[in-house]
Structures are given as C-alpha cells and as structure tokens.
Amino acid sequence: MKRFRCAEVVELVTVYLEDALDEPARLGMEQHLACCGECGHRLDQFRAVIGVLGALPSEEDLRGDVRDRLLSAFRDRHRRGA
Amino acid sequence: MALAGGTLPPDDVVVAALRTGDEAAFAALLDAWSRGMLRLARAYVSTDDSAQEVVQDAWLAVVEGIDGFEGRSSLKTWVHRILVNTAKKRGVRENRAIPWSSAFERQGGPSDGSSRFSGEDGVPPGPWKDFSVLWPTPEDEALASEVRGQIAAALAGLPDRQRIVITLRDVEGCTSEEVCEILDISAANQRVLLHRARTWVRARIEAYFETVGRPA
Numbered sequence: 001m002k003r004f005r006c007a008e009v010v011e012l013v014t015v016y017l018e019d020a021l022d023e024p025a026r027l028g029m030e031q032h033l034a035c036c037g038e039c040g041h042r043l044d045q046f047r048a049v050i051g052v053l054g055a056l057p058s059e060e061d062l063r064g065d066v067r068d069r070l071l072s073a074f075r076d077r078h079r080r081g082a
Numbered sequence: 083m084a085l086a087g088g089t090l091p092p093d094d095v096v097v098a099a100l101r102t103g104d105e106a107a108f109a110a111l112l113d114a115w116s117r118g119m120l121r122l123a124r125a126y127v128s129t130d131d132s133a134q135e136v137v138q139d140a141w142l143a144v145v146e147g148i149d150g151f152e153g154r155s156s157l158k159t160w161v162h163r164i165l166v167n168t169a170k171k172r173g174v175r176e177n178r179a180i181p182w183s184s185a186f187e188r189q190g191g192p193s194d195g196s197s198r199f200s201g202e203d204g205v206p207p208g209p210w211k212d213f214s215v216l217w218p219t220p221e222d223e224a225l226a227s228e229v230r231g232q233i234a235a236a237l238a239g240l241p242d243r244q245r246i247v248i249t250l251r252d253v254e255g256c257t258s259e260e261v262c263e264i265l266d267i268s269a270a271n272q273r274v275l276l277h278r279a280r281t282w283v284r285a286r287i288e289a290y291f292e293t294v295g296r297p298a
C-alpha cells in the first residue's frame with residue numbers, strides 16, 4: 001500500500017472520486033483520509049461543490065421561435081421522406 | 083413515447099420514434115436536452131443568440147442524419163458530438179479563440195494546495211469550513227442564491243476547456259465516458275481538466291466564505 005502526503009492526496013481527489021485509482025493507491029488514499037482531517041474536509045468540500053453544481057438551475061431555454069422552426073423542419077422532413 | 087417525468091425511453095425506442103416522424107418524441111428530446119446544449123454551445127460562441135443558432139443547426143443536422151445513426155455511441159453522445167462540431171465551426175467563423183488559460187488561472191487559483199482551510203487545532207471546522215452548509219442543498223434561500231452567483235462567476239472565470247468539461251460532468255451530469263466521446267479527449271485529460279476546474283470552483287467558494295465570515 002502506498003503512503004500519501006497531503007499534497008498528493010489533494011491532486012488525486014478527482015481520480016479518487018472517479019474510482020479510477022488502482023487498489024493499492026485507493027487503500028493508501030483511504031488510510032490517509034481516515035487520519036488526516038484536513039484532507040477529509042477538502043474531500044467534503046469537493047463533494048459539496050459537485051452537489052451544488054448539479055443543482056444549478058439553467059438560465060436559458062431554447063427560444064420559442066427556434067423550437068417552432070425545429071418542429072416544423074421535423075414535420076417537413078418526414079413529409080418529404082414518406 | 084413518454085413525455086412526462088423527464089426520463090426518456092431507451093435509445094432504440096427514441097430512435098425508432100424519430101425515424102417514423104413521431105413529433106411528440108422529437109419535442110420531448112428537444113425539451114430534455116436543449117438547455118444543456120445551449121450551455122455547452124455558449125462556451126464556443128460569443129453571444130446567446132449565436133448559441134441558439136448553433137443548437138438549432140445541430141438539431142437540424144440530427145433530423146437530417148437520424149437515419150444514419152448506427153448506435154455505436156449513445157444517442158445523447160451522438161447529438162452532443164454534432165453540437166460540438168457545429169459550435170466549433172461557428173466559433174471559428176466568429177474568430178473566437180479557444181484559450182488554454184485565462185487571467186484567472188495565472189493568478190494562481192487552480193491546484194492551489196494550501197491548507198488555509200484547516201480549523202484551529204482540535205476545533206472541528208464549522209459548516210462554513212467544510213461546506214456542509216451547502217450539502218445536500220443550502221436551506222437558506224439567500225445563501226443558496228449567493229452561492230449560485232459565486233459559482234456562476236467561478237465557472238465564467240475558467241479557461242474554456244475546463245469550463246466545458248465541468249459543465250458537462252457536474253452541471254449536466256454526463257458520465258466521464260460520455261464527455262470523452264463528445265469532446266474526443268482521453269480519460270486522463272478529462273480528469274485533469276475536471277480536477278482543475280473543481281479545484282478552482284472550490285477555492286472560489288472558500289474565498290467567498292472567508293470574506294463573509296462565519297455568521298453569528
């Protein structure tokens with residue numbers, strides 16, 4: 001099992017969250033996280049940021065005229081095709 | 083094809099519906115994906131109007147090309163690849179550079195490994211320090227809207243490629259495989275861009291909490 005320093009853990013947070021570490025590295029990471037509060041909090045912060053990003057409302061919608069144009073293009077295409 | 087609930091049927095059902103000219107199916111797809119596509123397009127072109135046109139042209143290409151869809155990737159990936167190609171061409175026409183770095187990055191934000199965020203010895207960090215105040219969602223609406231503003235500003239300050247990757251992954255909820263296919267990048271590259279982007283946003287939120295301080 002690899003032993004990690006904090007600076008290494010900081011760089012590996014995303015790889016860890018992607019579950020893309022090999023087994024020895026994952027174990028080493030988990031051991032470090034279990035005893036280093038600072039890195040544990042950073043991981044929590046990452047998770048919180050990801051959570052907020054996933055809950056962002058979308059600011060812009062497809063304009064009504066664009067949507068209408070697309071629907072009529074779809075209809076025309078199938079009238080032609082049929 | 084089901085319209086309600088926001089969950090689309092499996093690809094083969096959707097594709098068959100599109101090929102037979104099922105307008106409700108096409109409308110459902112438009113409504114499910116266009117917002118995310120606008121957000122993605124906006125990273126490549128300079129105005130909201132351009133982004134609307136890019137998304138329109140991408141959907142027109144989907145309508146024309148659906149008979150040729152072979153199912154080698156998911157329908158979502160295929161549609162988003164068409165969008166990215168359309169947006170890139172448009173960005174080139176607008177002479178818009180896709181920079182690798184921005185002023186924000188040069189100011190030393192991303193991959194800042196400092197430990198300013200640690201609590202005092204033995205004192206557990208409060209909800210402001212570990213962001214648990216944000217998780218799962220902020221209960222305080224004023225805070226929620228302030229943090230959304232901070233995050234929007236943080237995303238806007240990212241280099242385009244980082245912003246595109248974090249938008250697809252964390253905002254739109256694409257998988258890493260989907261992002262790699264949509265953008266034609268390696269898994270390693272995707273992770274590096276995503277990590278830098280998340281690191282930057284995290285640092286900005288931390289800086290915000292430090293500015294406002296811990297409320298009484």
Ligand SMILES: [Zn+2]
Pocket residue numbers: 005006009032036037038039040
């Ligand atoms: Zn540590």
